[in-house]
Amino acid sequence: MAPPSDASSASRRAQSIAGHLQAPQATKSTDYKFEGWLGLDKTAAAGNMVWGEFQPKTWTEDDVDIKVSHCGICGSDIHTLRSGWGPSIYPCCVGHEIVGEAVAVGKNVKHIKVGDRVGVGAQSGSCLKSSCFECSNGLENYCTRMVGTYSSKYPDGSKSFGGYSKYVRAPAHFAVQIPKELDSAEAAPMLCAGVTMWSPLKKAGAGPGKTVGIVGIGGLGHFGLLWAKALGCDKVIAISRGSSKKEDALKMGADEFIATQEDPDWAKKNRRKLDIIISTVSDAKMPLSKYLQLLRTNGRYIQVGAPEEAIPSFRIGALIAKAVKIEGSSIGSPGELNEMLEFAAKKNIHPFIEKRDMKDANQAIVDMEDGKARYRYVLCN
Template identity: 65%
Template sequence: MAAQDYKFEGWMGLDKSAADGKMVWQEFPKQKPFEETDIDIQITHCGICGSDLHTLRSGWGPTPYPCCVGHEIVGKAVRVGSKVKKNIKVGDRVGVGAQNLSCLKPECYECSNGWEPHCQHGVTTFGDTFPDGSNSYGGYADYHRCHEHFVLKIPDGIPSAEAAPMLCGGITLYSPLKNNGCGPGKRVGIVGVGGLGHFGVLFAKALGADHVVGISRKAEKKEDVLKMGADEYISTDEDKDWAKHHARSLDLIISTVSSPNMPLMEYLQLLRTKGTFIQVGAPEDKLPDMNAFAFIAKGVKFGGSAIGPPWQIEEMLNFAVEKKIKPWINEYPMDEANKAIIDFEAGKPRYRITLVNKKHADV
């Protein structure tokens, strides 16, 4: 398929009202010119992530409107540059997560160590600017262009609708679990069992943790979370004295919550001595206040985690095939993206939404 045979069009946020379901379908105004290290993807599926909403409403800072969000992209490679070194050819099923580019220079401390998401010159998949001044546009669209380094083959054992949300939501939980020793002998808590957190429960159990605890405000998710494989569930709104009763019971906690009002000090009580708390949820304002003695008294660590690098996303996808991990997905037509983001914000999905581009999904 030649470059002139298709247009780069998608659901664009023109201002903050886009987060209220007022995105507009239109052509990308400053699409990145094709380079021979690029791959063009005909999009069949795109997951919806919380960062899509944060960006549409300028929650993390001013958004460069017009902006097309979506960074859990799966589709078919339709153009492969002559300098692409990966074993990807036209027709292959491929995916892209939340990063489109980093400097990739040998002298870069981050890139040379396989930590591309932390490169100071990284370009996110949407709402960002490439070195040539063109813009990055996401996957609520028909086509996507990406540097080969950040394009991944999707293993045969994962349906596209399930693979898409793994490319950000999945790796955002797999990475801190794997990097912080989740496995046999460990007791692990997942705070906030929503779209992100449900991946945490699935992966923690598959990685072999001895005891997995789902932690959310309401008890209504308990049955679901236990079906996902959790051994226990804590409702912070309804279980009386939960922090006291479960004190010093967990080795590792991954928090997906994005609220400045979360009971962070109580979460820290749940850690055992030398335990680790990793924050992946990103509030639009600040984290709650913390007392230093929450760390000093038990020698615990407080850290953060973003997405994983391409090599770890590939590892995660293969692990998901091996362990037969099945995320809980709700599918919406790409045509109904505005309705989908409203439902997402209202907390209706159980537990991720994948947009299906029906123009391409059966191609």
Template identity: 60%
Template sequence: MSSDHKFEGWCGLDKDSVKGQMKWQPYDPKPFTDTDVEIRISHCGICASDLHTLRSGWGQTPYPCVVGHEIVGRAVRVGAAVTHIQPGDRVGVGAQSGSCLRPECEECASGIENHCQVSNTNTYAGFFPDGSKSYGGYADYSRVPGHFVIRIPEALDSAAAAPMLCGGITVYSPLKREGCGPGKRVGIVGLGGLGHFGVLFAKALGADEVTVISRSSAKKEDAMRLGADKFIATNEEADWADKYALSLDLIISTVSSPDMPLEGYLGLLRVRGTFIQVGAPEDKLPGFLAFALIVKGCKIGGSAIGSPKEIQEMLHLAVEKKIEPWIQERPLKDANQAVVDMNNGKARFRYVLRNEKHEA
């Protein structure tokens, strides 16, 4: 099964591309192999990671770069070794499109490929073992290893599914792993693309109480509409750290600021509570006294996206619980303006690019 598709997309050529200066142009995808799937893209979410990468915020980006790792579309070419995907299936790809997958790899063999320490390829701005570069979803087509291609449940809208493939799984994975469910009180720091998914999935997993923690009360009404039970505005409540001390079992932090009041957040944890950082700042996190952990036996950790198995599990939960993310669809042709608007904090809460010529 051959392909004559032309690979074109919005290419970031330098650090100024984040200012709405991406260029639509062709690029060369990885060579097709029997383990690959080619996708005709209909939707792609815009993630904060896209902005960090476009401006080389996490290190030098290998330009040209096509960002976008919340990809949904139709499989149009399927390698002979891929058995779980058929041509015509509606599929998705998240932030990871490669790992070593060796049976001797502890992470890959145990189903946590997202933490593979041997070979981990990001869906864009990464490199495959053969040296070819990975390109993302602000484009017409995507070619990726089939292991990381997920079937989208029929009951789930494509535009809604797209941002779940990174934004959703980034919070779902630690929520599920750390025991979010009945009897648990959960805090979500930040109410953006990640944070709003944090509220939705914490409630879907059965948490007794969900508290949103933000700098101001500007998003309080949105938080309550999403299902939150409480709201803490840290810049408006002078005694918030004392008032809400020992009130949460688990905190998921989606913010990425070196100035966040981390020690105050840790004070909100109950005995043996857990703080998980998923927001990835370009600078270091603030320091804190070790006693914030020692006295209560608390722990602090991090989490990165999720495995293909977890993503599939999350999508089925989204169908079961009728989860509806707050998204705003933007035409793919307007990707530059959408990136600028995202950078200016205008998204409520996730932009999804719609490739109108492929949507049908």
């Protein structure tokens, strides 16, 4: 894919900036170029990315190069493009729901071969040391030396670039095989949105005997409904501000639907009803105290959405009176990715996606920010 003709000057500027900011060029020569949509500053989030070349991480024999076929659009992409969670490393190429073909595989890699269909999620590095509690216990996503798939730096100083591109390079430890039963476009959003919901649901014991509430019915939330239903939970309840997504939520597996802005007594009517709540919302004004009212004794509230500002305060009595826990959860480990993908293949899970052409990435992120996605955009090369 060539960059749009009217962006040629901006593309040259992006390439120039990338050339000045990157670590020394990788030694591996290839017959393909690493190029993609680059955010040059905070305005990129408004649909102002430019197409240009970038220098991938320094090649090692533990790496894999992937020819990108599909990449889901995640809310994290937009947060990063606008430096919402802190200063991003510009120029950045976002996208961490990547599926494609392995076109180069390091000599030390045993689980992937050239030609395999593979995926990379939100993580592309950790220390992997035996002395690291997280890495030695299958919790690589919580390693203090975690490297994100984009806008992050590897130990040697080279940068990570994501999947709004033609090719990506990543350590193979964080690349997973895509089961043959799964469609590439449908598998892509599982690699971040999917596992972000899968991990806390599994750890909280979602399944028979549990009633689960999913707050926010978007890209993440819709996976929560799909997984909770497939895991066999007694009841799955979708929670959203309005009822516009009710029909879709019921198709995804919800048994009930709560529209918080349409019923002033929603918390009172549903108090002590849920064993587990997974909240995907990134709104710092979320009604947290009312969500906690929905939990039964020993209930667990797990936040996966990441607001850019502080969340509301609440009275500690809300926890003490029912032995309620408030937790956080971040993406998933390579082991969890494999487990989730095999489950999706076995249970014939089909996420609700809309395909967008890679050349239209700028408009796609604007539409995503405007809440138009139903329920995950997937960019296609």
